[in-house]
Amino acid sequence: MTQPQHLESRTQHVRDTWGKRCNIVLYMSSKESDFPTVGLNVSEGRSHLYWKTIRAFQHIHKHHLDDADWFLKADDDTFVVLENLRYGLSEHNTEEPMYFGRRFVPFVAQGYMSGGAGYVLSKEALRRFVKGFADGLCSHNTEIEDIGLGRCMETMKVKTGDSRDVLERQTFHPYPPDYYLLRQLLRPRPWYLLYEHYDPVEGPGCCSDLAISFHYMDAVGMHTLEYYTYHLRPYGYKYRFNPD
Template sequence: MFNTDVKKFQLLPQHLHEGENNRIAVHLQENVRVLCWVMTSPKNLKTKAYHVQATWTQHCTHVLFMSSEETDFPTVGLNVTEGRNQLYRKTTAAFQYIYEHHFDNADWFLKADDDTYLVLENLRLLLSKHNPSKPIYFGRRFFPFVKQGYMSGGAGYVLSKEALRRFIEGFKSGNCTHFSDLEDVALGTCMETMKVEAGDSRDSDHRQTFHAFPPDYYVVRKLKSPRSWYLSYDYYFNEEGPQCCSDLAVSFHYISPQKMYELEYYTYHLRPYGYKFRFDPDFSAKNNVSLRENVTSESGGP
C-alpha cells in the first residue's frame, strides 16, 4: 500500500559518486524548498506516473500526484472531471488543495505533467537567486495572448509562495475565472491580473532552461526548413542546435517512460573523462574573474 502523504526528499545513494562534491546541491536542497505536484490521471498511473515517481520526483522536497480520484498510488483526488478541456479546473483545484494543506511545507510550488522530466538541482540554483516572498513565477515563457507572456504548461512552471497566495486570492476575489480551457494561457492571464511577474528563467548566456519538447527538438538543427512553430512562440529569440539549451537545463516535455530513465542516467551518472565536474558554475565564473585580474596585475597592465 502506498502512503498518500507527501513524500519527503531523500538523497539517493546511487546518485553519489566516489570523490564527487555535492555540498552545494545539498545546501540548496536544504534551503530552497520545492513542492512538486504532478498532473496525472487514473489511466496514466502505471504507464507514466509510476516512472515519474521512480526518477526525478525523488529530488523534490515534497511531491504530490494530482488526479481526479484518490488512490493508493498515491494520488490526491481533486473531484474534477478528466479531459483536456478540464486541465485548468484541475490546475486551480490542485493549487487550492496545496494552499490549504501544504502552503507552509515549501517556498516554491512546481507544476509538471506526468510526461515532463525535471532536474531539481538546476531548478533550485535558478530559484536560489530570487525571494519567494516576491510575486514571481518561472517556466518556458511564450508571448501570444498575454501581454507579459505566460509559461508553457508542458514545460512545467514554478510559483513563488507569494505568487501562489495571489493566484488563490484572484479566484476568491473574482479577479480570476475559468474563462478558458487553455491551462497555461488562463493561468498566465491570472498571474498578470494579480501582478505576478513572469520571470526570466534563461541562464547567464541567455540560453533556455525550461523546454516544452524533448531535447532533440532543439539540439538537432533543422536545415533548409522554416523556423519551427514552437520556437516562434518563444518570448525570447532562441537558437536551434547545440547552443539552444542551457548546460543547466531544468525541464523537457513529452518524455516517454524509457526516456525518463535515460535522462536520469545522463544527468546523474554520465561524465566525460578528464574534465572537472562543473558543479558550481557561479564559483567558476568568480574564479575566472579573479584569474583575469591576477594575470593583468602580473603582466603590469592597468
C-alpha cells in the same frame, strides 16, 4: 498532473526518477488512489486541465503553503532536474510575486509560461493566484491551462521571471532535447518557435548546461535522461557552475 490511466505508463516513472528528489511531491489526479494520488473531483481531459490546475493549487494552498518556498507544476511526461531548478531559484525571494518557466508571448500582455515545460510559483504568487479566484478577480475563462494561469498572474500582478542562464540559454523546454539539438533535421518549422518571448536558438547552443525541464518524455526517455544526468560522467571532467 496525472490521470488514473497514466499511473503505470507514466507516473510511476516520474516517481522512480526525478520525483524522488522533490522535497514534497503530490500526484494530482481526478481520483484518489493508493499510488498515492490526490483526488481533485474534476473531469479528466485536456479541456479540463485548467480546472484541474486551479483545484491543485487550491489544495496546495490549503494543506501545504508552509511546507515549501516554491511550488512546481509539471505534467506526468515532463522530466525535471531538481538541482538545477533549486540553483536557478536560489537568488530569488519567494515572498516576491513571480513565477518562472518557458515564457511565451501571445494572448497575455506580459507573456505566460508554457504548461508542458512546467512552471514554478513563488509562495506569494501561489497566495495571489488562489486569492484571485476567491475574490472573483480571476476566472476559468479559457480551457487552455497555461494561458488561463498567465492571465490570472497578470491580473494579480505576479511578474514573469527570466529563467535563462548567464549565457541567455533556455532552461525550461516544452519538447524533448532532440527537438532543439537537431532542429535542422526536423521539418516543418514547429509552432512553438513563433511563441517564444526571446529569440529562439536552434542547434547545440539552444539549451543551458543547467537545463531544468524537458516535456513529452516517455518512460524510456525518462530513464535515459536519469542516466545521462546522474550517472554518466566523462573521466576527469570537473563541472563549473559559473562559466567565464
